Structure formats: C-alpha cells, structure tokens
Amino acid sequence: MQHSSRHLEGPSPSVTGSSLQPVIITADPHFHHTLITAIPDLQPFCIHAASLDHALQLSHEFGDKLLLFIDIDSYEAAALIRFMGSRHALPNAMQVVGISDCRDLNIVINYLKAGFNGYVLKQEVNAALPAYAGNVLLQQGFPLSPLITQQFIHDLVMAQPGNYTTLLSKRELEILKRLMNGSSYKLIAGDLQISIETVRFHAKNIYRKLDVNSKSELVVRILHWPNASAFMH
Structure with a gap:
C-alpha cells in the first residue's frame, strides 16, 4: 500500500498577506521527485499522496488561500469528479488547476467545464508556478498552457x-x-x-x-x- 509523504525541509509553507500559495498534489512518485529535484524550493509545497482526499486534507495546513495544482493523470476520474462536486465546501479563496500530459482539447474542455480554473501541461509546470500564482492574484486570468492556448486558437480559426x-x-x-x-x-x-x-x-x-x-x-x-x-x- 502506498503511503502519503511530505517533505517539510526548507522555508515555512505558511501563507501571508493576500498571496496565493501554489501547492502541487500528485500520486505519482516519479513526477513528485522530478518536481522537487528541478525546483528544490517547491519541496515543502509538493504533496505526494495516493488518496486525493488525504492530499486535500494535508493541503489545508497551508491555509485557505491556495492555488492547487492537481496531477489529474495520477488520480481516478471518479475521485476528481467527487472532488469537483464538493468545491462548494472548500474555501472561496482556493483555486484549482489541472496538470497533465494530455493535449486532447476535448478532454481539456471537459475538465474546465467540470470546474477546474485552469489547465497546465506538466512540461511547463516547473518554471511557471510563481508566475501563474501572480497572474491569478493580479486578476490576469487563470493558467492555461501556451501550447493548449495555441491549439484552441488554431481550432477556432479553422472553424471560421x-x-x-x-x-x-x-x-x-x-x-x-x-x-x-x-x-x-x-x-x-x-x-x-x-x-x-x-x-x-x-x-x-x-x-x-x-x-x-x-x-x-x-x-x-x-x-x-x-x-x-x-x-x-
């Protein structure tokens, strides 16, 4: 049985002021290791847990003003649907972004319709988290991967x-x-x-x-x- 794990070395994960704290949730140990290796500062804010419910419980330790990046590839669709259905029970300041390797626009659209505030490709996550959080805070829109945006624009143009x-x-x-x-x-x-x-x-x-x-x-x-x-x- 896989056990949840968190790494708490480094700076305190407390949230101060009006900032949104990026927190990554994943059940994939390889992706978790890749993230904290590429950006050591992410280590305190990257939750590795087999259960999405357990991961969300752990995320509450960071406060209510969270920008949750959920590795949707590593959790069952049913668990994600249950979570999105219970969004009303979460703090209003909590925003949820899906991260995935999938570039299928139909799937992306379905996640956005289900209530995700954004969608980011895993290959773009490492260097983008601070900028994404800042853009949300400044009301400049929720994260959407440039590659996905380009595909949306291409399909829109081709439909005209x-x-x-x-x-x-x-x-x-x-x-x-x-x-x-x-x-x-x-x-x-x-x-x-x-x-x-x-x-x-x-x-x-x-x-x-x-x-x-x-x-x-x-x-x-x-x-x-x-x-x-x-x-x-």
Whole structure:
C-alpha cells in the first residue's frame, strides 16, 4: 500500500498577506521527485499522496488561500469528479488547476467545464508556478498552457471559413487556386516560373495549414468557404 509523504525541509509553507500559495498534489512518485529535484524550493509545497482526499486534507495546513495544482493523470476520474462536486465546501479563496500530459482539447474542455480554473501541461509546470500564482492574484486570468492556448486558437480559426485565406501566403493562394482548377504541379511550376519542388513545398504547407491530407479533402474544405467561387475558375 502506498503511503502519503511530505517533505517539510526548507522555508515555512505558511501563507501571508493576500498571496496565493501554489501547492502541487500528485500520486505519482516519479513526477513528485522530478518536481522537487528541478525546483528544490517547491519541496515543502509538493504533496505526494495516493488518496486525493488525504492530499486535500494535508493541503489545508497551508491555509485557505491556495492555488492547487492537481496531477489529474495520477488520480481516478471518479475521485476528481467527487472532488469537483464538493468545491462548494472548500474555501472561496482556493483555486484549482489541472496538470497533465494530455493535449486532447476535448478532454481539456471537459475538465474546465467540470470546474477546474485552469489547465497546465506538466512540461511547463516547473518554471511557471510563481508566475501563474501572480497572474491569478493580479486578476490576469487563470493558467492555461501556451501550447493548449495555441491549439484552441488554431481550432477556432479553422472553424471560421472566412479566415482561412489569412493563413496562406500570396504564393500559396496562387498555387491553391491552380490546384482547385485541376492543374498539375508541372503546369503550376511553368505558369508561375518556379520549380516543381517549390510547388510541392508550397502545396505541403497548404495541406498543413488547412488541416487536410488529400486533394479530395482540400476540395471539400474550399467548397465550404464563403468565397469558394474565387478559387474555382
């Protein structure tokens, strides 16, 4: 049976003034060791406990003004759901952020809908905790990993057909129009006086930016654009 453990060397974990104290909760001994090795100052504030309930009890020793980072990868989903369902019983000053290796936006959104105040990728945790706590304190918003934010923005842009053309360069738009009219790479190269390899390079970028993998997917994507007719003659 795994026993909970805390390491209390270092500065006192008391909370003073109006600051939010970052506290990390995890059941993963490897992640716990990685954190306190990378940032020794985190050692007093990193709780390693197999039970989420036990970890939360330990966290109360730090006071009520907490920014809890919960390693959601190391606890059962049912335990996380129970915890989020009991948020009303927690101090109002306590904020909860999920930390995970998962980049699936559907899963991220589900956690945010469940009541988590933010979501941070584990690879970004080490150097970011003080800044995250400071931003929350200054009411600059709750933590959301830059990589996750970029993915949100990408998906938002891709969901707005009228904005597709802003993703493409002038040359890519020229090549796209010719592709949509059935021109081969060889014909496009001759028309634009560039090499076939250059055409292939731009075509690859078009596919990547428009998130398609084939000519048929590209055609379907363009047909949903409000200005699709501009690419069809």
